[in-house]
Amino acid sequence: MLMWQLWLIIAGIFLIAEIFTAGFLIFWVGIGALFAMLVSFFTDNLLIQTAVFVFASAVLILLTRPFVKKYVAKDQDDVVTNAQAIVGKTGFVTQDISKIKGAGLVKIGEEVWSAISRDTEEIKKGTEIKVLAIDGVKLIVEPISSTVSSETK
Numbered sequence: 001m002l003m004w005q006l007w008l009i010i011a012g013i014f015l016i017a018e019i020f021t022a023g024f025l026i027f028w029v030g031i032g033a034l035f036a037m038l039v040s041f042f043t044d045n046l047l048i049q050t051a052v053f054v055f056a057s058a059v060l061i062l063l064t065r066p067f068v069k070k071y072v073a074k075d076q077d078d079v080v081t082n083a084q085a086i087v088g089k090t091g092f093v094t095q096d097i098s099k100i101k102g103a104g105l106v107k108i109g110e111e112v113w114s115a116i117s118r119d120t121e122e123i124k125k126g127t128e129i130k131v132l133a134i135d136g137v138k139l140i141v142e143p144i145s146s147t148v149s150s151e152t153k
Contacts (some may be wrong), residue, residue: 003049024068025061032057082116086113090130095122096143103138106131115139 014030036053045050093121097104097117106115106129116138117123129141 001054003040003044003046004037007040007049007053027139028060028064029057031060078138084134086111086139087131087133090128093123093125093127093129096125097141105140106141108139113139115141118142 002102011030014026014033018024018030024116031110032053032055033076036049036054038047049150062082063066064065086108091106091108093115094107094112095105097106097115099122102125103114104125106113108131114137115129116135118132118140119142123129123143130144131139131141133140
């Protein structure tokens with residue numbers, strides 16, 4: 001097997017492996033292997049090819065890693081997904097949240113959720129609430145006002 005074929009296979013392995021990772025690091029190692037493949041057309045010296053592979057991979061990682069951290073990773077951290085997106089939103093109590101039952105129901109947008117009070121105080125139907133957190137499948141809420149909404153009557 002010729003060395004350029006080996007470097008191409010190594011590059012392919014690294015590029016495919018990048019699909020299963022989130023760090024955008026292995027990609028540059030794959031590109032480094034492609035540089036080594038290009039060098040293998042000009043020299044059969046494995047030491048030179050390996051040096052080019054290591055050097056190109058390191059330089060590419062060092063040059064692009066700060067950019068990826070600053071722009072790409074920041075955008076990913078700011079995206080709130082699934083149920084966590086509901087934290088901080090407001091809604092109305094549709095079934096009293098009581099100390100005895102332990103939970104009631106609240107409506108956030110078009111969704112109805114089980115909820116408990118942050119301070120284990122009773123919150124009456126129609127009270128406007130704010131979602132503080134999620135504990136399992138229940139929202140932890142606190143009252144904002146005691147105004148009765150015509151929507152929840």
